[in-house]
């Protein structure tokens with residue numbers, strides 16, 4: 001089964017500015033794909049489309065075999081909450097919640113069992129090396145630590161697909177390398193499919209494939 005499958009995607013923004021056409025991408029479980037390309041070419045737009053947050057003008061996106069196009073908003077939101085995890089550059093971690101509460105948030109959207117959610121949050125926090133910090137408030141953490149919390153939160157509901165937009169953009173190279181290793185190991189051990197938008201060579205180094213986005217779609221870059 002393919003975790004992500006797109007075929008002939010096209011996207012126009014504004015009145016008639018065509019970002020790309022004929023874009024095809026297949027990502028299998030356990031595979032980590034890095035997408036690079038010039039500023040403004042449409043990398044973040046493509047991630048939003050893969051998450052069902054933005055519509056394609058042509059072509060189809062399937063997540064675990066389910067086509068996003070025909071789904072109504074409610075079903076799309078359900079699929080996104082249950083099957084997709086996000087990591088953003090700006091973290092989106094809430095400062096006045098504890099790490100445990102931040103990481104448990106995606107589970108709260110799926111199931112009301114808060115004790116189980118807390119336990120599960122503790123397990124992923126340990127996986128990212130923050131097992132003893134669950135009761136600390138997010139506002140007291142460093143940038144690298146916050147990014148690890150963001151990764152834990154993206155993984156906690158065991159999504160089939162992980163989408164990351166410049167996940168190490170704010171970090172120094174050494175911390176960025178450690179965070180990426182961790183993300184790559186988590187993707188592999190869980191058999192998730194990951195798409196990471198990046199300008200960083202360090203991300204490209206942990207990826208199984210690096211693809212360049214241009215107006216004509218995605219082209220492989222030789223490692």
Ligand SMILES: Nc1ncnc2c1ncn2[C@@H]1O[C@H](COP(=O)(O)OP(=O)(O)OP(=O)(O)O)[C@@H](O)[C@H]1O
Pocket residue numbers: 013014019037038039040041042043044045046
């Ligand atoms: N809803 C919209 N209406 C008009 N223009 C848009 C819309 N969404 C995106 N764009 C434009 O589409 C282009 C692609 O944006 P996007 O953020 O996807 O680029 P990117 O490749 O991620 O860039 P960067 O590397 O700088 O983050 C930009 O020029 C942006 O201004």
